[in-house]
Each structure stands twice: as C-alpha cells, then as structure tokens.
Amino acid sequence: MSKQQWFRPEILGLPAYVPGKKGANTDVVKLSSNENPFPALPAVQAAVSAAVGDLNRYPDMFATGLIHDISWFHKWVDDGVVVGNGSTSLIEKILQAVVTPGGEVVLPWRSFEAYPIAVQAAGGAAVKVPLNADGSHNLPGLLSAVTERTRALLLCSPNNPTGVALKHTDLAAFLAKVPERVPVLLDEAYIDFVDMDDAVRSDELLREHPNLIVLRTFSKAYGLAGIRVGYGLGHPEMIAGLRAIGTPFGVNALAQIAASAALHSQEEVRARCGVIIQERKNLVAALAAHDIAVPASQANFVWLAGFGEALENACLDEGVTVRRFGQEGVRVSVGETEGSLRLLRAVASIL
C-alpha cells in the first residue's frame, strides 16, 4: 500500500506549504507570518477568561452572536455573513462548493500560497496570471483569462506577498466586466493596513455584485491569529450555499467570543494599525536609503524582490525569521521596531 493508491492524483501533486526557516539563534523576532506584534486586546483577554469555564459545551453552531456583530460592523445583513476556522478554511470551502472537476480558477500570481493548493484540493486547475512588474494585479490579464471553464476568480488586496492594493475605481470597473456566473473572491486579509487614496470600499461593491464574496480575518489587524477565525461577506443566496457545506461547530467557542470582543474594540484596533502603518513607512524609507525600492505596500509586510538565501541567512544571523520564496524574493512582516532594525542590519551586511 502507498499514498499513490490512496490519494487523488491532484492531491499527490500538491506543493508543500513552506513556513519561514528557523536558525540556531534563540533570540528571534518572527517576521515570517505577518502576525500582529501586539498581545491580545484587553477586552479579548477578559472575554476569553470568562468563557473558559464553559468549554464542556459545544459552541453556538451557527455563531449567531458573532455573525450579528459582523453584520452590525459592516452595516450588512446576518444572512450575508459566513464564519470559518480562519479565512483559509473559507477559501477551501468556497472552492469546494463552486469548482467542478477540472474547472478553472483564475488567480493572480504570485499571491497567497494557499490559493493554488486549495484549487487543486477542490479538483480544479489554477490559471495563474502574473502580477505586473510593480507587484499589482494585472486586471486586464485576469479578465482575459476568464473563459467558459472558469468557476471562480480570486483577488488578493493588499496582495500577499507584494503588499500592493487594488484601487476602488479599478476594481469597480473590473467587476462590472466579470460575468455574474463567476464567483469572485476578494481576499482582504490585510485591508486594515491600507491608508491610500481611492482605497477599495468593498461594503459598497457587495451591494452591486451578487457574485462577490469578501473575505476578512481576525488574524491580522485584530491580532487573533492563534484563535483561528475569519469571515466572508456576500449576497444572502451566495452565503446560504456556503453555509450549507460549513463544518458543524467549525468556529470554536473561544474564537466566537474573542472575535466579538475584538470587533467592539475598534478604537484600540485602529490605534494599533496606525502604529504598524507608521512602522511600515519608517522601514520603507530606511530601505530606500539603502537604495532598495519595495513595491508600494499597503499591508503589514514588505516585499524585497530579487533577494534570496543570502538575505534569509543574514536575517537569521541577526535574529529575525523572514519568509523567502525561492530566489524570487523575501517577504518581511512589519510592526516591531526591533525587528526592522535587525532586518536593516542584515540588508546592510549583504550589500
């Protein structure tokens, strides 16, 4: 017996998801997973502590309270919200629900590594449309890749790993041209770090496009990566289809409580995002002083295109873990001054 006999061919062909490399250094700042450097919000800590005694019970299967808080926050409707065990699980679920065997999913590349894996796991074929040289989505290219075989289209804004965000006017014009039979997933995991003009107003676009699903997570701006909760917003008909294949009790009790408490802590969340945005600006300016230009990041990370193992190793020597994508580039999370200083020392050491 071997896995060759057990698994579908497309599962055997899946690329491995490679986390950031760890070195021998024990004094390490982790800048490899785009996490939030701040500890859990005070309201979250209090709510979670208070709920620990009830863990013998299953959570609310329908996450009614959290869904209501999310729809309140977005001025949307409860029936237009689906929650999941991290937004990654929602991406998987959505693709499982819409991809037919061999059906195509159009996506920008390079983008979040989980996308092609989820497409293949759902039995589909990823159609990767290369990014523009500045790290932005090639919207005309994505549009012309849509065919009769297309079952879904993925967008990531700000894009992981380049950090570049879509503009509202560009996205609105693009969505107007996508056939309504094609579901569009707009992954906005990093939206809270956007501070540019003409930023996407996805709440508005949702009202106009019943085929649009907006994905958000509590892992980044809300600093809850460890508790695993994300959500999707969409037209109630779209959401009903997604809820139908949801994992029963898929969002645990502490996650539901923590996410609600975080949503109600907007002032602190915005202040923390402000600190991270400022840190990003400082780092981009310091890199420019070394003659290193990075794409215009609107996320909590920057993309050092063309850097590879030499930078990764220099970072490990300085005590920072980063995320290297072959020799294509290195992605570095932003938010901690100490981490940025170590990165800059590593960069200086290899120039």
Ligand code: PMP
């Ligand atoms: N989307 C993008 C673009 C991401 O980079 C990530 C996290 N690396 C996620 C989604 C996953 O978020 P979650 O923790 O909610 O699964």
